[in-house]
Structures are given as structure tokens and as C-alpha cells.
Amino acid sequence: MNTSVSIAGVEFRNPVMTASGTFGSGMEYGEFVDLNRLGAVVTKGVSLEPWSGNPVPRVAETYGGMLNAIGLQNPGIDTFIKRDLAFLSEYDTKIIVNVCGRTIEEYVGVVERLSDTNADMLEINVSCPNVKEGAIAFGQDPDALADITRQIKKKAKQPVIMKLSPNVTDIALMAKVCEDAGADAVSMINTITGMKIDINRRRFVLANKTGGLSGPAIKPVAVRMVYQAAQAVKIPIIGMGGIASAEDALEFIMAGATAVAVGAANFTDPYTTVKVIEGIGQYMADNGVDDINELTGCVTDSVPI
Amino acid sequence: MKIKETATIISQECLCRNVYSMWIAANAAEHALAGQFISVYSNSDARLLPRPISICEIDNTNKPGKIRLVYRVAGAGTEEFSHMTAGDRLDILGPLGNGFLAPVPDKITPGVVALLIGGGIGIPPMLELAKSLPCSVVTVAGYRSGKEMFLTDDLERAGKLIIATDDGSVGTGGTVIDAVGEAKIAADMIFACGPKPMLKGVKDLAYNMGIPAYISMEERMACGVGACLGCVCESTLVDDHSKVNNKRVCADGPVFDASEVVL
Secondary structure, rough: OOOOOEEEEEEEOOOEOOOOOOOOOOOHHHOOOHHHHOOOOEEEEEOOOOEEOOOOOOEEEHHHHHHHHOOOOOOOHHHHHHHHHHHHHHOEEEEEEEEEOOOOOHHHHHHHOOOOOOHHHEEEEEOOOOOEEEHHHOOOOOHHHHHHHHHHHHHHOOEEEEOOOOOOOOHHHHHHHHHHOOOOOOEEEOOEEOOEEOOOOOOEEEOOOOOEEEEEEHHHHHHHHHHHHHHOOOOOOEOOOOOOOOOHHHHHHHOOOEEEEEHHHHOOOOOOOHHHHHHHHHHHHHHOEEEEEHHHHOOOOOOOO | OOOOEEEEEEEEEEEEEEEEEEHHHEOOOOOOOOOEEEOOOOOOOOOOEEEEEEEEEEEEEOOOOOEEEEEEOHHHHHHHHOOOOOEEEEEEEEEEEEEEEEEEEOOOOOOOOOEEEHHHHHHHHHHHHHHHOOOOOEEEEEEOOHHOOHHHHHHOOEEEEEEEEEEOOOEOOHHHHHHHHHHOOOOEEEEEOOOHHHHHHHHHHHHOOOOOOEEEEEOOOOOOOOOOOOEEEEEOOOOOOOOOOEEEEOOOOOEHHHHHHOO
16 A cells, blocks of 8 residues: 655655644654654744744634634744754654745745755745735735746755645636746645634734634635646645544545645644544555555546445 | 543532632643643534643542642633533643743752742642642732632642732732732742733732742643744743744743743
8 A cells, every 4th residue: 555645756655744833843743743654744934034923812713723823933044954954854754844034035045045954845935824024925916926936946956835825816826826937836725814803802812913714614615725726737736724634634635635734633632643644544445545646636526326 | 741631520619600620530640740731622623722721739649640620711612621520531631831840940948938929710720839849838819809719728728828809808908919018928939820910010029029930821822832832922031942032831831930021
């Protein structure tokens, strides 16, 4: 039985990764799960300089989901390489570094600093809804998205994944723009911009007013977007958005994802990633699937009798 | 060592309006310390995030040990917990955080006096601390009113107890800081947990008394283990882990030397 998948020449032991921002650089969750078992660890977004992030409260629970407005707090690329990347290098798992910035120059700066490291792939965060500059500003405008993709591809030594925002009218168009600009893969979806109001205090729950919605509540939107993007592009798609079980992960794969990522579910159960990996294996065994890649995009509209 | 496990509820009682006391049997008790907290998960799939609840008492007489959680019903999640009864099962993760004694240098000798200050639902962690400190303990507990007092008997058994109430119905009328002044307490160090304005008062009090204060901070959390950066507090200096003026309440705290954090 083969569970390994390949994206832009990088081989992953299995298709299960962590969603950026929910897993740090693996240090904290490494106390619960064996990081060697994961397809990849996708790190928290890293910028050129340390970022302080947003004021608290930064998180709020919603029905079947949660809002966050962390604001990409991170220690900056120097500390990240010295500490986080060094930590991950001790494990036999692929490392995907999520890159953020306020300007194209900042993104490119981080990409260049990573060029001679052992990061296996780069995920470019053009979709965080919680920062004033950069991120989603690039991800909501097709021309800006094409431009940043091209400029990063020019400098990047590792394959580049563009992480897409769901806060757009036409996700297939955004995926196609990335593909045409040279991206090696796309990942989707980042969080959906949301808001929560405390009616007793008549105040926004989050200091940032808005936050990104994640968790099971967004899964159907994410599956639909992966499917639409898969119809539009040939490059691999990494699907995420509310995955909490192997069944959820398989929906994304059947919709067209080559790999998947577990995000908010880590907070509900720190063992989720490994449970998803085991569940996918069980599904394959139960259904006589020899190769996980057979399942990618296998959904059809024919109804079995 | 942190583990996620299914704990069994041994008993639950309502201490006063909206405040509940629950004893659970859990392996987490073995390594638990005063001032640490437990992430408690809802049984509803609609509620993804655990509720961080401070540890009120630890009992390792038997194995698995027992942990007492005293909490206030503040929303749907804690409301759900409050309806549980003996024998019910509940998923928990813990023990989490550093605990009160983690940041304290080795200066707690039998001769010193520790002043423990708890406000409202910040009072419960003071009980295990009072029981575990090997020195003289004076606890000052602040409540809204005499009708909403809880844990007073337990705290009295663990040391001297001074009460302050907002409405003056019991003890000193006013804040815990007023009560400390009124009782003219001399202490070598302060441990405190409570709302932010109270902690600010404690920080100033400690500064004026020329003694250290170790305060337990509260913030909205998601992961509870230091990964998501949801629950930060502002630090006086650039933090060694974050490289910015932020510390993680769940992982670097919840207890901090008051001089390290901005209130």
C-alpha cells in the first residue's frame, strides 16, 4: 500500500501535514505526536524581522469553529533558522516554511535567507486576513498575486506553494494565476474573515474586530474551493480547512487535493494528525486502495447503486 | 509531562452562585503543581477549544490521583461542565503551564512569610499553593459579597485567612489591597491570581513593600500548549522565545514575576 505523495519533486511519506500557524514549528506538539510520522510540518509564518502580532484577545470560539487574529507574531527569520529549523532538522519529516511579509521585498528577503537551508518547500502566505499590510493584499488581486508569485519564483531555491485566501470571488482564477506565474503548488484555504460580538458588553470579542474563521464550520467551503481549483490547474493542491478526521481529509483528496493539512483540530486534540494518517490507511485497506494517489480528484457525479 | 486523557468525575458541588467544585480522577495529578492549569474539553463537537481551568487542589494519595477544579460558569462550555455528575467522563489535557513555584528562586524557607492574594475566581489556585508552601502563609481573598464566598473553610485550614468584599458585607470593605493595608501584613513575597486591575494593584503593592510578586495571568487561549500564540501578555523586556515584547501565558506562564510583565 502506497501512502506517499509527490509535490514538485518532493516526496512526502504520507499526505498529512500541519496547517501553518496551528503547530508552531512542531516543538510543542512534538510532546504529543511523533513528528517523524507526519508527511510534513508546515511552520508558523516567518518574516524578515520579528513581528509582535495583534493585541489580545486574539482568539474566540464560534459554533463549530474559531476565530483568530494573531497577526503573524513570529521571532523573525534569523531566530527561526537558528532555533526552529535546527529543531525540525532532527526529524525525518519534510519541512515546509511559511513565509510572510509586508512588501514583495520582505517576502523575497525571507525566501533568499532560506535558500541555503534544509527547508524542503516554501509556502507563501498571501492570504492572512489579520495584518494591515502584505499577506491578503497580495492574495485578493490577481495581478498582485501573479507579480509576487513570479518575483518569488525568480529567487526561490525550493519549490513554491502559494497559499490562497478563500476571501475571493473566484478561487479557480486565483489558482490559475499562480500556476501561470510559475508556482509549483497551491494550498487552500486560509481562514475566512469573520467577526464575533459580545452582546452583553456590546463589544467585539477580538481586539482586531475581525479574525480568520477556521475549524469544521468552514470545511464544506474549503472542499468546494479545492474542487473548483482542481478543475482549473494541473499543479498539485494541498487542501485544508476544518479537517478533524480521516474522513474529512479524504473528502479533500477526492475533491482534488494531493495532500492535506490539519489546523484548528490540533487544538481540540493534539493527536489529530496521527489519527488522520492512521484513518487514511484504514480506509485504503478497507476499500482495497493500493495507492493514495488513485484517490486524488476521484470524485464523480455518478451515484453508485 | 503533558497528556490528554479521559478523566472521571468523582464529585461535583455548587459552592455558591455560578461557582462549582469538581474532583476528577486523572493521571495528570501525578505531575501537577500549584498554579498550573488543566485544559478541559467539551463533549460537544460545536465547541472546539478547551477551557483552561486552574488547579485548586491535588491529591496523590491513590493512583490515579485526584485534581480539584473550582471554576465559574462563564459560558456554554463551563455551563456544560457544571451539569456533570460523579461517574461522568471528561477529556482533559494537562498539567499545563509553569505553576507558582517555577519562577521562584530558592528563598522559601520555613521562616519566611508568603502573602497569597486571590480575587474572585483567581482564589482557587491559592488553596493548593497555601497547602504546598513550606512557610508561613497569609491568604487574602477578595469576593464580591458575603453571599458569594467560597473555599473560605479550606483556606483557613491552610493558613491565616483575611477576607475582603466589594460590598463590605464580610471582612474589609473594598479591595484585597485595602485588606492588606488594613491588616498591616508584613511578608517576604506575594503570590496572586485575579483580574488584571487587581494584579496591577498587587504589582504596585509589592514594589512599595520592596518584595517580589509572582502573578498568575489569564488570557483567552486556543491550544494551551504554546503553539498558537493566541494568549500572549506584554513583557517588560524582549522575550527570549518570541523575540518581541510578548510572553505566552499558557506556556511561559501563567505565573510570571510581576516585574516581567506590563499590566
